[in-house]
Amino acid sequence: MAASGKDQVKIILVMGKSGSGKQPRIDCLAEEFGFKQISTGNLFRECIGTFNSIGFEGSLNETWDEEKKDFKDDAVIVELLKQKSKTPDVLAKPETNMQTVLLGCKAKYFVESGLFVPDTLTHGIFANAFESYFAAPLESCGSARRGLILDGFPRTIGQAEFLLELLSKHSLKVDFILEVDLDDETIVKRTTGRRICPGCQSVFHLMFKPPRDGQFCTKCGAVVKQRADDATEDLLRRRLNEFATKVAPCLAFLKEKGIPVVTVPGNLPDPSPAAVKESVMGSVSKLWQ
Numbered sequence: 309m310a311a312s313g314k315d316q317v318k319i320i321l322v323m324g325k326s327g328s329g330k331q332p333r334i335d336c337l338a339e340e341f342g343f344k345q346i347s348t349g350n351l352f353r354e355c356i357g358t359f360n361s362i363g364f365e366g367s368l369n370e371t372w373d374e375e376k377k378d379f380k381d382d383a384v385i386v387e388l389l390k391q392k393s394k395t396p397d398v399l400a401k402p403e404t405n406m407q408t409v410l411l412g413c414k415a416k417y418f419v420e421s422g423l424f425v426p427d428t429l430t431h432g433i434f435a436n437a438f439e440s441y442f443a444a445p446l447e448s449c450g451s452a453r454r455g456l457i458l459d460g461f462p463r464t465i466g467q468a469e470f471l472l473e474l475l476s477k478h479s480l481k482v483d484f485i486l487e488v489d490l491d492d493e494t495i496v497k498r499t500t501g502r503r504i505c506p507g508c509q510s511v512f513h514l515m516f517k518p519p520r521d522g523q524f525c526t527k528c529g530a531v532v533k534q535r536a537d538d539a540t541e542d543l544l545r546r547r548l549n550e551f552a553t554k555v556a557p558c559l560a561f562l563k564e565k566g567i568p569v570v571t572v573p574g575n576l577p578d579p580s581p582a583a584v585k586e587s588v589m590g591s592v593s594k595l596w597q
């Protein structure tokens with residue numbers, strides 16, 4: 309990292325298990341660098357929300373072709389959605405984007421089973437968000453300079469290769485990775501208290517960062533919810549297994565490429581924003597010393 313200083317940083321990856329405490333660390337980096345966050349988990353949840361709005365009453369298994377080990381053709385799925393939607397008028401509305409509904413339907417099949425969404429779907433949703441950010445005028449970035457914090461992408465070696473290629477097309481590189489470390493057992497205990505705002509995607513914790521009156525988002529006032537993929541211990545353990553088998557090799561691959569990795573603990577005796585900032589920036593600033 310010696311070659312470039314803090315002012316040259318443009319791309320930061322934040323990696324860690326789901327429930328390890330990434331969001332408070334991302335909030336700290338976003339404030340420190342003035343960067344926007346792209347979270348593939350949030351992007352998928354938005355598409356799943358659009359899919360949920362059509363009130364599909366069938367089983368998601370009906371969208372899957374067991375022989376092909378892939379989804380049925382889009383036209384077949386669209387027909388199925390039309391037949392089994394509780395609110396077919398939503399599907400018929402011109403503002404309903406059928407591609408988003410389809411993506412939400414396919415993502416839900418994996419996300420709510422505690423599994424990662426396949427790379428083919430994930431590359432598309434990420435590249436769209438990335439390209440829109442870089443195509444937008446700088447004034448709309450809300451910052452004096454353009455830069456991104458990537459949360460939850462990449463999660464596989466395939467995604468890491470895809471990212472590095474996309475970045476090189478924009479003459480960019482990953483400046484550093486912030487790895488948030490927490491053991492599985494603490495995650496399982498802690499994640500039961502996690503709540504998310506369905507409106508603005510803010511993340512809360514019943515004990516460490518409580519929503520207003522125990523149930524309302526402090527930013528937009530919506531009633532916070534437990535994530536569908538946080539609902540049972542079995543789901544949490546499946547996701548942890550996905551991390552061990554896919555994200556850990558992905559991180560090793562990026563390290564081998566020479567990308568600096570800063571590891572910080574995901575649980576601090578004092579979880580206040582000031583303590584998180586000291587932990588994160590105290591470690592990150594060593595990159596430029």
Ligand code: AMP
Nearest residue numbers: 326348349419423424425430460461463
């Ligand atoms: P997160 O909010 O980052 O915990 O992501 C929630 C879920 O979205 C994950 O458990 C996966 O099912 C899916 N997801 C998010 N990002 C990715 C990714 N990069 N690759 C595959 N699946 C993802």
